[in-house]
Amino acid sequence: MTPVTTPAVMSARATINAYIELTKPRIALMIVLIAAAGFALGSRDGIDFSRLFHALFGIALLSGGIAALNQYIEREHDCFMPRTASRPLPSKRLTAFAASTFGVSLTALGIIYLAIFVNPLTALLGTATAIGYVLIYTPLKTKTSLSTVIGAFPGAVPPLIGWAAATGRVPLVAWALFAIQFLWQFPHFLAIAWMYKDEYESAGIRMLPVVERQGVATAQQSIIYALLLIPVSLLPTLLGLTGMIYFYGALALGLFYLWASVRTGFDSSRTQARKLLLASVIYLPLLFALMVFDTTR
Amino acid sequence: MTRFLPIALAAIIFTGLQLVIGAWVKRVRPPVIDERGGADNTLDAWLWIIATTLIFILLSMMMAEAWRRWV
Numbered sequence: 217m218t219p220v221t222t223p224a225v226m227s228a229r230a231t232i233n234a235y236i237e238l239t240k241p242r243i244a245l246m247i248v249l250i251a252a253a254g255f256a257l258g259s260r261d262g263i264d265f266s267r268l269f270h271a272l273f274g275i276a277l278l279s280g281g282i283a284a285l286n287q288y289i290e291r292e293h294d295c296f297m298p299r300t301a302s303r304p305l306p307s308k309r310l311t312a313f314a315a316s317t318f319g320v321s322l323t324a325l326g327i328i329y330l331a332i333f334v335n336p337l338t339a340l341l342g343t344a345t346a347i348g349y350v351l352i353y354t355p356l357k358t359k360t361s362l363s364t365v366i367g368a369f370p371g372a373v374p375p376l377i378g379w380a381a382a383t384g385r386v387p388l389v390a391w392a393l394f395a396i397q398f399l400w401q402f403p404h405f406l407a408i409a410w411m412y413k414d415e416y417e418s419a420g421i422r423m424l425p426v427v428e429r430q431g432v433a434t435a436q437q438s439i440i441y442a443l444l445l446i447p448v449s450l451l452p453t454l455l456g457l458t459g460m461i462y463f464y465g466a467l468a469l470g471l472f473y474l475w476a477s478v479r480t481g482f483d484s485s486r487t488q489a490r491k492l493l494l495a496s497v498i499y500l501p502l503l504f505a506l507m508v509f510d511t512t513r
Numbered sequence: 514m515t516r517f518l519p520i521a522l523a524a525i526i527f528t529g530l531q532l533v534i535g536a537w538v539k540r541v542r543p544p545v546i547d548e549r550g551g552a553d554n555t556l557d558a559w560l561w562i563i564a565t566t567l568i569f570i571l572l573s574m575m576m577a578e579a580w581r582r583w584v
Protein backbone atom coordinates (compact mmCIF):
# COMPACT_ATOMS: atom_id res chain seq x y z
CA MET A 217 0.00 0.00 0.00
CA THR A 218 1.30 3.44 -0.90
CA PRO A 219 1.71 5.83 2.07
CA VAL A 220 -0.37 8.97 1.76
CA THR A 221 2.70 11.19 2.13
CA THR A 222 4.32 9.83 -1.02
CA PRO A 223 3.84 12.19 -3.93
CA ALA A 224 2.27 10.84 -7.06
CA VAL A 225 4.72 9.76 -9.75
CA MET A 226 5.60 12.88 -11.71
CA SER A 227 7.63 13.61 -14.78
CA ALA A 228 11.08 15.15 -14.31
CA ARG A 229 9.74 18.40 -15.73
CA ALA A 230 6.86 18.50 -13.25
CA THR A 231 9.26 17.77 -10.38
CA ILE A 232 11.59 20.57 -11.46
CA ASN A 233 8.57 22.89 -11.71
CA ALA A 234 7.53 21.92 -8.18
CA TYR A 235 11.00 22.78 -6.84
CA ILE A 236 10.94 26.10 -8.72
CA GLU A 237 7.48 26.83 -7.28
CA LEU A 238 8.84 26.08 -3.81
CA THR A 239 11.28 29.00 -4.17
CA LYS A 240 8.39 31.48 -4.75
CA PRO A 241 10.07 32.92 -7.88
CA ARG A 242 7.89 36.04 -8.15
CA ILE A 243 8.73 37.11 -4.59
CA ALA A 244 12.39 36.22 -5.22
CA LEU A 245 12.37 38.44 -8.31
CA MET A 246 10.99 41.39 -6.33
CA ILE A 247 13.62 40.83 -3.60
CA VAL A 248 16.41 40.66 -6.19
CA LEU A 249 15.19 43.85 -7.91
CA ILE A 250 15.05 45.79 -4.63
CA ALA A 251 18.48 44.45 -3.65
CA ALA A 252 19.76 45.55 -7.08
CA ALA A 253 18.38 49.04 -6.39
CA GLY A 254 20.17 49.03 -3.00
CA PHE A 255 23.38 47.92 -4.75
CA ALA A 256 23.09 50.65 -7.41
CA LEU A 257 22.40 53.31 -4.77
CA GLY A 258 25.36 52.19 -2.69
CA SER A 259 27.78 52.17 -5.64
CA ARG A 260 29.40 55.57 -5.31
CA ASP A 261 32.04 55.08 -8.03
CA GLY A 262 30.05 53.25 -10.68
CA ILE A 263 28.52 49.79 -10.61
CA ASP A 264 30.80 46.75 -10.40
CA PHE A 265 28.71 44.44 -12.61
CA SER A 266 30.64 41.30 -11.72
CA ARG A 267 30.00 41.88 -8.00
CA LEU A 268 26.38 42.81 -8.74
CA PHE A 269 25.86 39.49 -10.54
CA HIS A 270 27.38 37.52 -7.65
CA ALA A 271 25.34 39.47 -5.10
CA LEU A 272 22.03 38.97 -6.92
CA PHE A 273 22.74 35.30 -7.56
CA GLY A 274 23.56 34.70 -3.88
CA ILE A 275 20.51 36.68 -2.75
CA ALA A 276 18.28 34.71 -5.16
CA LEU A 277 19.61 31.41 -3.76
CA LEU A 278 19.03 32.61 -0.21
CA SER A 279 15.55 33.91 -0.99
CA GLY A 280 14.57 30.61 -2.63
CA GLY A 281 15.95 28.61 0.30
CA ILE A 282 14.09 30.71 2.86
CA ALA A 283 10.83 30.39 0.87
CA ALA A 284 11.23 26.60 0.71
CA LEU A 285 11.90 26.34 4.45
CA ASN A 286 8.94 28.59 5.20
CA GLN A 287 6.66 26.29 3.20
CA TYR A 288 8.16 23.24 4.89
CA ILE A 289 7.32 24.66 8.34
CA GLU A 290 3.83 25.77 7.26
CA ARG A 291 2.98 22.66 5.22
CA GLU A 292 0.17 21.57 7.53
CA HIS A 293 -1.37 25.05 7.85
CA ASP A 294 -1.21 25.49 4.08
CA CYS A 295 -3.57 22.53 3.63
CA PHE A 296 -6.37 24.54 5.28
CA MET A 297 -6.17 27.57 3.02
CA PRO A 298 -7.48 27.45 -0.60
CA ARG A 299 -4.88 30.13 -1.43
CA THR A 300 -2.00 27.84 -0.43
CA ALA A 301 -3.46 24.33 -0.77
CA SER A 302 -2.04 23.89 -4.26
CA ARG A 303 1.55 24.58 -3.18
CA PRO A 304 4.00 21.70 -3.76
CA LEU A 305 3.86 20.36 -0.17
CA PRO A 306 0.11 20.41 0.61
CA SER A 307 -0.63 19.09 -2.88
CA LYS A 308 1.87 16.25 -2.21
CA ARG A 309 3.96 16.99 -5.26
CA LEU A 310 7.06 16.98 -3.06
CA THR A 311 7.79 15.23 0.22
CA ALA A 312 8.52 17.19 3.39
CA PHE A 313 12.00 15.65 3.50
CA ALA A 314 12.78 16.73 -0.07
CA ALA A 315 11.52 20.27 0.57
CA SER A 316 13.45 20.68 3.84
CA THR A 317 16.68 19.27 2.34
CA PHE A 318 16.27 21.56 -0.67
CA GLY A 319 15.54 24.57 1.55
CA VAL A 320 18.49 24.01 3.91
CA SER A 321 20.87 23.36 0.98
CA LEU A 322 19.77 26.43 -0.96
CA THR A 323 19.94 28.68 2.13
CA ALA A 324 23.40 27.39 3.11
CA LEU A 325 24.62 27.67 -0.49
CA GLY A 326 23.33 31.26 -0.71
CA ILE A 327 25.10 32.29 2.50
CA ILE A 328 28.38 30.58 1.54
CA TYR A 329 28.20 32.05 -1.98
CA LEU A 330 27.69 35.56 -0.59
CA ALA A 331 30.58 35.09 1.87
CA ILE A 332 33.00 33.89 -0.85
CA PHE A 333 32.01 35.98 -3.86
CA VAL A 334 30.63 39.16 -2.27
CA ASN A 335 31.68 39.99 1.31
CA PRO A 336 31.25 38.72 4.91
CA LEU A 337 28.81 41.50 5.91
CA THR A 338 26.38 40.50 3.14
CA ALA A 339 26.62 36.87 4.23
CA LEU A 340 26.03 37.92 7.85
CA LEU A 341 22.94 39.92 6.92
CA GLY A 342 21.74 36.93 4.87
CA THR A 343 22.20 34.63 7.84
CA ALA A 344 20.35 37.01 10.17
CA THR A 345 17.50 37.22 7.63
CA ALA A 346 17.23 33.44 7.33
CA ILE A 347 17.20 32.99 11.13
CA GLY A 348 14.76 35.86 11.64
CA TYR A 349 12.35 34.67 8.97
CA VAL A 350 12.49 30.90 9.30
CA LEU A 351 13.23 30.32 12.98
CA ILE A 352 11.54 33.31 14.63
CA TYR A 353 8.82 34.82 12.41
CA THR A 354 7.35 31.68 10.82
CA PRO A 355 6.78 29.71 14.07
CA LEU A 356 5.34 32.82 15.75
CA LYS A 357 2.57 33.18 13.13
CA THR A 358 0.38 30.71 15.03
CA LYS A 359 1.22 32.23 18.41
CA THR A 360 0.72 35.98 18.13
CA SER A 361 -0.52 38.62 15.69
CA LEU A 362 2.67 40.56 16.49
CA SER A 363 4.52 38.09 14.27
CA THR A 364 3.79 40.58 11.46
CA VAL A 365 5.93 43.17 13.28
CA ILE A 366 8.73 40.65 13.82
CA GLY A 367 8.57 39.41 10.23
CA ALA A 368 8.88 42.98 8.97
CA PHE A 369 12.53 43.06 10.15
CA PRO A 370 13.85 40.27 7.87
CA GLY A 371 11.37 41.46 5.24
CA ALA A 372 13.08 44.86 5.11
CA VAL A 373 16.60 43.54 4.52
CA PRO A 374 16.70 43.47 0.64
CA PRO A 375 17.81 47.12 0.06
CA LEU A 376 20.20 46.91 3.01
CA ILE A 377 21.80 43.68 1.79
CA GLY A 378 22.14 45.18 -1.70
CA TRP A 379 23.93 48.21 -0.27
CA ALA A 380 26.16 46.01 1.91
CA ALA A 381 27.06 43.91 -1.15
CA ALA A 382 28.21 47.02 -3.02
CA THR A 383 30.17 48.68 -0.24
CA GLY A 384 30.77 46.25 2.63
CA ARG A 385 29.23 48.82 4.97
CA VAL A 386 25.74 49.86 6.09
CA PRO A 387 25.68 53.63 6.79
CA LEU A 388 22.66 55.59 8.07
CA VAL A 389 21.30 56.15 4.55
CA ALA A 390 21.23 52.37 3.97
CA TRP A 391 19.22 52.03 7.17
CA ALA A 392 16.84 54.66 5.77
CA LEU A 393 16.17 52.31 2.82
CA PHE A 394 15.62 49.50 5.35
CA ALA A 395 13.16 51.72 7.25
CA ILE A 396 11.22 52.52 4.07
CA GLN A 397 10.77 48.86 3.19
CA PHE A 398 10.02 48.04 6.83
CA LEU A 399 7.14 50.53 7.06
CA TRP A 400 5.81 49.74 3.58
CA GLN A 401 5.12 46.15 4.60
CA PHE A 402 2.45 46.93 7.19
CA PRO A 403 -0.38 48.25 4.96
CA HIS A 404 0.66 45.60 2.38
CA PHE A 405 0.48 42.58 4.70
CA LEU A 406 -2.48 43.86 6.72
CA ALA A 407 -4.44 44.21 3.45
CA ILE A 408 -3.61 40.57 2.59
CA ALA A 409 -4.54 39.51 6.12
CA TRP A 410 -7.90 41.30 5.86
CA MET A 411 -8.65 39.71 2.48
CA TYR A 412 -7.86 36.20 3.69
CA LYS A 413 -8.77 36.47 7.38
CA ASP A 414 -11.17 33.50 7.28
CA GLU A 415 -8.55 31.31 5.64
CA TYR A 416 -5.92 32.38 8.14
CA GLU A 417 -8.30 31.60 10.98
CA SER A 418 -9.00 28.12 9.58
CA ALA A 419 -5.26 27.49 9.41
CA GLY A 420 -4.72 28.72 12.98
CA ILE A 421 -2.60 31.70 11.92
CA ARG A 422 -3.11 34.65 14.28
CA MET A 423 -3.05 37.65 11.97
CA LEU A 424 -4.39 40.94 13.38
CA PRO A 425 -7.76 40.76 11.51
CA VAL A 426 -8.20 37.21 12.87
CA VAL A 427 -7.93 38.27 16.51
CA GLU A 428 -9.63 41.68 16.01
CA ARG A 429 -12.37 40.83 13.56
CA GLN A 430 -13.99 44.26 13.28
CA GLY A 431 -10.83 45.44 11.57
CA VAL A 432 -10.52 48.69 13.52
CA ALA A 433 -6.96 47.91 14.67
CA THR A 434 -6.07 46.70 11.16
CA ALA A 435 -7.20 49.97 9.55
CA GLN A 436 -5.63 51.99 12.39
CA GLN A 437 -2.24 50.33 11.94
CA SER A 438 -2.37 50.54 8.12
CA ILE A 439 -3.03 54.28 8.31
CA ILE A 440 -0.40 55.05 10.95
CA TYR A 441 2.35 53.14 9.12
CA ALA A 442 1.46 54.73 5.77
CA LEU A 443 1.50 58.12 7.50
CA LEU A 444 4.95 57.61 9.00
CA LEU A 445 6.24 56.22 5.73
CA ILE A 446 5.87 59.70 4.15
CA PRO A 447 8.59 61.50 6.21
CA VAL A 448 10.79 58.38 6.29
CA SER A 449 10.62 58.03 2.49
CA LEU A 450 12.02 61.58 2.23
CA LEU A 451 15.16 60.64 4.20
CA PRO A 452 17.22 59.66 1.10
CA THR A 453 17.07 63.31 -0.02
CA LEU A 454 17.79 64.67 3.47
CA LEU A 455 20.81 62.33 3.67
CA GLY A 456 22.14 63.47 0.28
CA LEU A 457 21.47 60.26 -1.64
CA THR A 458 18.74 61.59 -3.96
CA GLY A 459 17.63 64.91 -5.39
CA MET A 460 14.43 66.95 -5.35
CA ILE A 461 12.74 64.97 -8.16
CA TYR A 462 12.80 61.97 -5.85
CA PHE A 463 11.69 64.14 -2.91
CA TYR A 464 8.51 65.34 -4.60
CA GLY A 465 7.90 61.98 -6.28
CA ALA A 466 8.19 60.16 -2.95
CA LEU A 467 5.86 62.71 -1.36
CA ALA A 468 3.23 62.15 -4.09
CA LEU A 469 3.59 58.35 -3.89
CA GLY A 470 3.40 58.49 -0.08
CA LEU A 471 0.18 60.51 -0.21
CA PHE A 472 -1.25 58.03 -2.72
CA TYR A 473 -0.39 55.09 -0.43
CA LEU A 474 -1.77 56.94 2.61
CA TRP A 475 -5.02 57.65 0.79
CA ALA A 476 -5.39 53.96 -0.12
CA SER A 477 -4.82 53.12 3.56
CA VAL A 478 -7.26 55.77 4.81
CA ARG A 479 -9.93 54.33 2.48
CA THR A 480 -9.76 51.07 4.47
CA GLY A 481 -10.93 53.15 7.42
CA PHE A 482 -14.14 54.11 5.60
CA ASP A 483 -14.67 50.84 3.81
CA SER A 484 -14.22 47.41 5.37
CA SER A 485 -14.80 45.48 2.15
CA ARG A 486 -12.43 42.93 0.69
CA THR A 487 -12.43 44.98 -2.53
CA GLN A 488 -11.02 47.96 -0.69
CA ALA A 489 -8.32 45.78 0.92
CA ARG A 490 -7.42 44.54 -2.57
CA LYS A 491 -7.10 48.14 -3.76
CA LEU A 492 -4.70 48.84 -0.88
CA LEU A 493 -2.71 45.74 -1.82
CA LEU A 494 -2.54 46.97 -5.41
CA ALA A 495 -1.44 50.44 -4.23
CA SER A 496 1.33 48.81 -2.19
CA VAL A 497 2.72 46.84 -5.13
CA ILE A 498 2.68 49.99 -7.26
CA TYR A 499 4.28 52.14 -4.55
CA LEU A 500 7.47 50.23 -3.73
CA PRO A 501 8.94 49.52 -7.20
CA LEU A 502 8.12 53.07 -8.31
CA LEU A 503 9.77 54.56 -5.22
CA PHE A 504 12.99 52.58 -5.68
CA ALA A 505 13.01 53.27 -9.43
CA LEU A 506 12.69 56.97 -8.67
CA MET A 507 15.51 56.72 -6.15
CA VAL A 508 17.85 55.09 -8.68
CA PHE A 509 16.80 57.60 -11.37
CA ASP A 510 17.42 60.66 -9.21
CA THR A 511 20.50 59.56 -7.30
CA THR A 512 22.95 62.40 -6.73
CA ARG A 513 26.06 60.19 -6.73
CA MET B 514 16.85 63.39 32.05
CA THR B 515 17.23 65.57 28.93
CA ARG B 516 17.60 62.40 26.84
CA PHE B 517 14.59 60.79 28.44
CA LEU B 518 12.21 63.72 27.90
CA PRO B 519 12.09 63.64 24.04
CA ILE B 520 11.58 59.86 24.15
CA ALA B 521 8.73 60.18 26.63
CA LEU B 522 7.22 62.97 24.55
CA ALA B 523 7.51 60.88 21.36
CA ALA B 524 5.88 57.92 23.15
CA ILE B 525 2.94 60.09 24.22
CA ILE B 526 2.55 61.64 20.74
CA PHE B 527 2.71 58.33 18.85
CA THR B 528 0.41 56.48 21.26
CA GLY B 529 -2.02 59.42 21.18
CA LEU B 530 -1.93 59.55 17.39
CA GLN B 531 -2.77 55.87 17.15
CA LEU B 532 -5.64 56.24 19.62
CA VAL B 533 -7.04 59.20 17.68
CA ILE B 534 -6.86 57.29 14.39
CA GLY B 535 -8.42 54.23 16.08
CA ALA B 536 -11.29 56.34 17.45
CA TRP B 537 -11.84 57.89 14.00
CA VAL B 538 -11.87 54.48 12.29
CA LYS B 539 -14.32 53.17 14.90
CA ARG B 540 -16.63 56.11 14.12
CA VAL B 541 -16.58 55.99 10.34
CA ARG B 542 -16.09 52.31 9.57
CA PRO B 543 -19.27 50.33 9.00
CA PRO B 544 -19.52 47.42 11.46
CA VAL B 545 -18.38 44.11 10.03
CA ILE B 546 -21.05 41.42 10.12
CA ASP B 547 -19.04 38.53 11.43
CA GLU B 548 -20.68 35.14 11.18
CA ARG B 549 -17.91 33.57 13.20
CA GLY B 550 -18.65 35.83 16.16
CA GLY B 551 -16.20 35.98 19.04
CA ALA B 552 -15.08 38.98 21.04
CA ASP B 553 -12.40 41.21 19.61
CA ASN B 554 -9.02 40.73 21.20
CA THR B 555 -8.26 44.13 22.64
CA LEU B 556 -5.02 42.82 24.18
CA ASP B 557 -3.59 42.28 20.69
CA ALA B 558 -4.77 45.74 19.61
CA TRP B 559 -2.93 47.26 22.60
CA LEU B 560 0.19 45.19 22.02
CA TRP B 561 0.26 46.51 18.46
CA ILE B 562 -0.04 50.10 19.71
CA ILE B 563 2.87 49.55 22.12
CA ALA B 564 5.05 47.83 19.48
CA THR B 565 4.27 50.53 16.91
CA THR B 566 5.12 53.28 19.41
CA LEU B 567 8.51 51.65 20.15
CA ILE B 568 9.26 51.37 16.42
CA PHE B 569 8.27 54.99 15.86
CA ILE B 570 10.56 56.18 18.66
CA LEU B 571 13.50 54.40 16.99
CA LEU B 572 12.59 55.90 13.61
CA SER B 573 12.24 59.36 15.16
CA MET B 574 15.86 59.09 16.30
CA MET B 575 16.88 58.25 12.74
CA MET B 576 14.85 61.17 11.36
CA ALA B 577 16.31 63.54 13.96
CA GLU B 578 19.83 62.54 12.90
CA ALA B 579 18.95 62.98 9.21
CA TRP B 580 17.47 66.40 9.95
CA ARG B 581 20.62 67.39 11.92
CA ARG B 582 22.76 66.49 8.87
CA TRP B 583 20.40 68.31 6.49
CA VAL B 584 20.44 71.66 8.33
